[in-house]
Amino acid sequence: MPSLIDLRRRIQSVKNTQQITKAMKMVSAAKLRRAQQAVVGARPYARLLEELLGSVLAASTVDGERATHRLLEAGDARRVLLLVLAGEKGLCGSFNSNLFKKSDAFIRRQDGSEVELELLGRKAVEHYGKRGHPISGRWERVFVNVDVATAQELADKAIERFASGGAGSVWIAYNCFRTILRQEVTVEQLLPVAPPAPGAQGGMEHEYEQPASELLAELLPKRVATRVHVAMLESAAAEHAARMAAMDAATRNAGEVLDNLRLHLNKVRQASITAEIIEIVSGTAAQE
Numbered sequence: 391m392p393s394l395i396d397l398r399r400r401i402q403s404v405k406n407t408q409q410i411t412k413a414m415k416m417v418s419a420a421k422l423r424r425a426q427q428a429v430v431g432a433r434p435y436a437r438l439l440e441e442l443l444g445s446v447l448a449a450s451t452v453d454g455e456r457a458t459h460r461l462l463e464a465g466d467a468r469r470v471l472l473l474v475l476a477g478e479k480g481l482c483g484s485f486n487s488n489l490f491k492k493s494d495a496f497i498r499r500q501d502g503s504e505v506e507l508e509l510l511g512r513k514a515v516e517h518y519g520k521r522g523h524p525i526s527g528r529w530e531r532v533f534v535n536v537d538v539a540t541a542q543e544l545a546d547k548a549i550e551r552f553a554s555g556g557a558g559s560v561w562i563a564y565n566c567f568r569t570i571l572r573q574e575v576t577v578e579q580l581l582p583v584a585p586p587a588p589g590a591q592g593g594m595e596h597e598y599e600q601p602a603s604e605l606l607a608e609l610l611p612k613r614v615a616t617r618v619h620v621a622m623l624e625s626a627a628a629e630h631a632a633r634m635a636a637m638d639a640a641t642r643n644a645g646e647v648l649d650n651l652r653l654h655l656n657k658v659r660q661a662s663i664t665a666e667i668i669e670i671v672s673g674t675a676a677q678e
Contacts, residue, residue: 394662397655401648408644414481415637418630422570425627428536429567429620436620443609444586450602459603461549461583461610465558470505471526471551472496473544473580473618475564475625476514478533483639485565485573485632486513492575493563497523506557508544510622526551533626541619548618549611552581564621565628571635573628580617583610 392400474493476486497505506524509515515528527547532540551557560581565573598605 392658394655394658397651397658401651401655404644404647404651408641408648411637411640411644415634415641418634418637422627422630422634425623425630426567429623429627432616432620432623436616439609439613439616440586443583443606443613446598446602446605446609447585449598459606459610460553461581461614462585462606464582465552465555467558468503469556469558470500470503471508471548471557471560472505473508473510473548473560473562473564473621474514474518475533475562475621476509476511476517477625477629478512478531479633480513481636482629482633483636485629486517488575489563489565490517492577496561496563496577508548510544511625533622533629536619536622536626538615538619541622542615545611545615545618548580549614557581562618562621564625565632567624567627567631570631573632576621578617580614583613 472493474489476489480486504524506526507518508527508529509518509525510529510532512530515530518525519528529540529544548557548560552560559579561577562580563575563577566576568574
């Protein structure tokens with residue numbers, strides 16, 4: 391049975407841990423508010439860009455002009471580039487492990503294809519750095535402050551690899567932020583750009599002065615950069631939400647451990663006092 395001193399030390403240790411997890415929860419909550427606002431602000435722009443792209447493709451079909459662009463044409467199916475967006479830190483529950491499971495499953499499905507990885511986030515670099523997969527790039531600390539310039543640089547690199555034939559298709563794996571308690575791992579195709587579904591232009595008809603080829607040359611690279619940027623924002627918000635939930639659960643668990651330890655401490659103290667009383671009574675009786 392542990393002594394009173396051991397129990398008190400353990401109680402103090404759990405208290406310190408509880409204070410740390412509570413502070414981390416508050417920090418993640420503050421970061422989540424800013425990240426959530428960024429995601430909510432970026433989604434309408436991405437949606438309107440999809441509608442505009444769908445409108446251009448629909449208009450080009452109506453005019454009898456065949457809309458063609460290199461980013462719309464599939465490449466060599468045996469060469470695949472996968473962008474993996476993981477977290478910068480741990481202590482966020484199953485946020486990273488779920489992403490890696492989905493990415494590994496995607497890699498296994500590419501039978502006979504060479505899958506090259508572009509790793510974003512320190513956890514992705516640590517996880518895949520020693521697993522023998524071909525790696526085209528490593529990006530760390532990109533989710534500390536998600537900016538458009540980084541997303542544009544990534545998109546330009548992916549487009550260059552795809553246009554030159556170095557990759558027949560480009561995919562991106564990330565955690566999509568749904569709610570504070572729900573993050574959904576998503577693997578979607580970036581290149582070739584899939585034409586928006588019918589009706590994606592919102593039922594609006596537009597007339598364009600420029601040829602469809604010129605419009606697509608501007609819209610398609612912008613669409614890829616926007617998708618990368620939104621995915622980075624989604625991943626950053628999802629990571630903060632997952633860490634906040636994990637630290638909240640850890641704080642509550644620490645409270646339960648403290649209650650059990652205090653109860654055990656009281657039992658040990660009571661047993662110690664009872665033993666001392668018995669010794670005193672026994673000594674008094676022996677003297678009589």
